[in-house]
Amino acid sequence: MKKIIIILVCSFSLLSFTYNELDGYITLFENSNSGKYFKYGKSHYFEFFAKQKEDINNQEYYVRYRKYSWGDVDTTYYRKGNTYYYHIDKKSLKESIVLPVKPVLGDNWLENDKSWSYEVIAVDQKFKTPKKKYKDCIKVHCKQLTDRDSGKSKEFFLYYSATFGFVGNVDSQGNILSYLSEVKLNAKEGESIGGN
Template identity: 35%
Template sequence: MKNITLIVLLSVSMGCGSKRTVVEPSANAYYPVGNYDAKFKYVDTDAYVIHKDISKQIEWNQIAYSVREIQYSWGKKVETFYRLEDGNVLYYDVASNTESMIMPKNPKVGFKWVSTDKAWEYEIVQLDGELETPQRQYSNLLVMKASQVTGRDSNKLSEYHNYYQKGIGKVASIGDGMLMTFRLYQ
C-alpha cells in the first residue's frame, strides 16, 4: 500500500511540476495583444509607424504586461505595455503610473469610459462602420471616438476616430475629419 501511495504521489507531483504557464495571445477580437504586427502609413507623406508585439513581458506593480514596440520612420522607438483582464485590454501608462482600459471585451455602441488619469474619454460610436483607405475598402468596423478631456496633450488633436476590424485590430485613424494613418498590407 505504501508503494502505491508513493507512486501516486510521485505521479501527481511530476505532472504538476511539468505544467508550464503560457501567456496566450489576446482573446479580444478588436485589439489583439501578444501577436500583433502592423505597419501604418501617414497620409500624404512617406512617414510610417510599425507596431510590433515582441516576445517580452515586463512587470509593473507586480502585474505582467506584454510589450509592444512602436517604431517610427524618423527613428523614434518606444515600448508600450498591454495586458488582458477578463477580455478587456488594459494599457499601462508609464508617465502617469496608471492603467486604463483601451478596448472593452464586449463593445457596445454608446459605451463610454475615461482614462484613469482623466485626460481622455473614449466612446464606441459604431460597430458597423465603413471606411475606404488607399489600400482597402472596409465594412463592419468598430469605430471608437477618443476625445481629450483636459487638453493635457497639446501636441495632439482634441478628437480622433479610430477604426478597428474584428480579428485584425486597428486599421486607420481619422482626425479633423481626414484620414491620418492607415494600415498597410503586403
C-alpha cells in the same frame, strides 16, 4: 534587435493573409515575428510585440513597440482583462482602459487621469483606405478634455476591426490620419514589410 531590423526592411508589396490567423480588436500579442505596417501621412510606422511579457506591478503585460520612419520608438504595455484591454504607465503605475474586450455601441470610458474621453459611437462600420476596405469595424470617438497633450488634435476617431485590431484613425472632418497598410504574420529571417 536583429529580427526587428530584418522585418523593418522596406520594399514588399501588400501581402495577403487569412482572416482566421488574426482575431480580435487588439491583435498580435502572442507572436513577436508578426507585425503591422501603417501609413501616417507622408510617413509610416511599424508595430510589433516583444517575445517576452513584462511583469509590472504584479501583472504580466505584453510589450508593443511602435517604430516611426523618423526614428522615434514608442513602447506600450498591454494586458487583457475579463472586460477590458488595459495599458499601464510605467512611471505612475496607473492603468487606463484601451478598449472593451467585446465593445458595443455606447460603451464609454476615460483615460485614468481624465485627460481623454472615449466612446464607441458606431458598430458594423467600413473603413476604406488606399490599400484595403476593412469591414466589421467599431468607430471610437476620442475627445481631449484637458491640455495634457497640447500637440494633438482635440478630437479624432479610431477604427478597430473585429479581425485585424486597430486599422486607422481620421480627424474630425473624416480625413485619414493613419491606416493599416500591411500585415506580416510569422515572418521568417529575410522577409520584409512595408514600402514607399
